[in-house]
Ligand code: URP
């Protein structure tokens with residue numbers, strides 16, 4: 001592999017901000033310094049004057065080619081990782097599914113098969129655990145030690161589908177915590193929500209807006225409180241995915257203030273959209289059908305403030321795309337599957353490509369978070385929490401040369417017409433942003449060069465993740 005020298009860039013990590021050259025050799029960062037004495041004949045020189053040099057983004061919550069119920073997400077590992085790369089993300093953590101009759105290791109192998117030969121960026125998996133017994137606990141231990149999977153997602157929602165009860169969560173937390181892993185929770189009170197859904201449908205309220213009306217924020221707060229108490233009893237860390245509600249945030253803040261190892265992510269859609277989109281009976285509202293749903297405008301400010309002061313640690317996308325048009329690129333059972341019954345609309349929204357640019361524009365440029373905090377939230381903290389640091393998530397000698405050259409001044413308009421996902425809509429359609437990814441390197445290989453795609457399906461590697469660090 002050739003050596004590459006990235007010159008004159010402004011290197012930004014979670015803690016640094018300085019100008020220097022970066023020498024990449026054999027896929028890793030070999031040296032960082034001013035005017036590195038390198039013979040020109042030996043290297044490919046890239047001029048990064050005027051650009052930020054950021055660590056490749058780490059998106060620890062994506063759903064590529066994931067099947068929930070009857071619907072499969074619209075991006076597979078080819079289109080999804082290509083879109084991620086154009087957005088400055090070089091690592092994702094997606095999901096493996098353990099059903100009642102699937103062993104843990106078989107679930108990880110099946111997930112690897114979905115990605116192999118397709119992924120153009122590096123990837124790992126959380127395991128979705130839908131059933132806990134003595135055998136699955138043994139298997140989870142094995143997955144942490146030998147399978148490269150150290151985090152497990154459990155659902156407090158969707159009864160009869162993937163929901164687990166409190167005893168199962170507690171048992172898994174105790175085991176996983178003891179072995180250096182972490183349980184991640186989808187915190188909504190599924191039983192009460194199911195009752196509200198039944199009542200809404202019985203009253204003939206079938207349009208997509210009732211998705212939001214039947215998933216009140218107080219039920220996210222309740223489940224978050226319960227999840228924290230279970231983790232406390234189990235003496236284990238816990239990570240809340242897609243935190244959206246003020247009531248949930250208050251629980252996380254209270255627990256962290258008491259020194260309990262509680263972590264939480266929020267997602268770009270909760271930071272830029274609010275529940276006013278649900279003020280219509282139009283089916284177009286289905287594009288905002290995700291769980292939890294969008295919350296009040298006031299909650300957006302609460303979430304930004306929490307991101308700034310480390311009450312929230314991560315911004316991940318929960319990229320879970322379903323098309324608005326049935327049959328788009330051959331995708332079936334997409335959003336229109338629930339045209340006559342909101343409870344059948346596949347839950348989720350796209351966002352994998354827009355994350356870095358919208359957070360830079362709406363967060364850093366708007367003065368809500370610093371540039372260092374932007375890197376921490378989108379790369380460093382998820383790498384630490386999910387056992388990928390310091391290989392991923394920072395710019396340091398020895399780390400993988402996953403680098404993003406980012407032009408902080410370039411302006412562009414986000415649109416599904418130009419994005420690289422196979423989803424037929426973009427949540428940020430028409431939004432003008434300042435700041436654009438110019439070049440992306442994955443382990444030293446240039447995979448995005450302006451508008452040109454130079455990545456290859458299959459060049460992404462499965463990441464065997466280690467223990468949770470950073471607390
Ligand atoms: O609506 C969502 N978030 N769909 C994806 C599955 C999940 O719960 O993360």
Ligand code: ZN
Nearest residue numbers: 186241242291
């Ligand atoms: Zn979830």
Ligand code: ZN
Nearest residue numbers: 061063318320
């Ligand atoms: Zn998700």
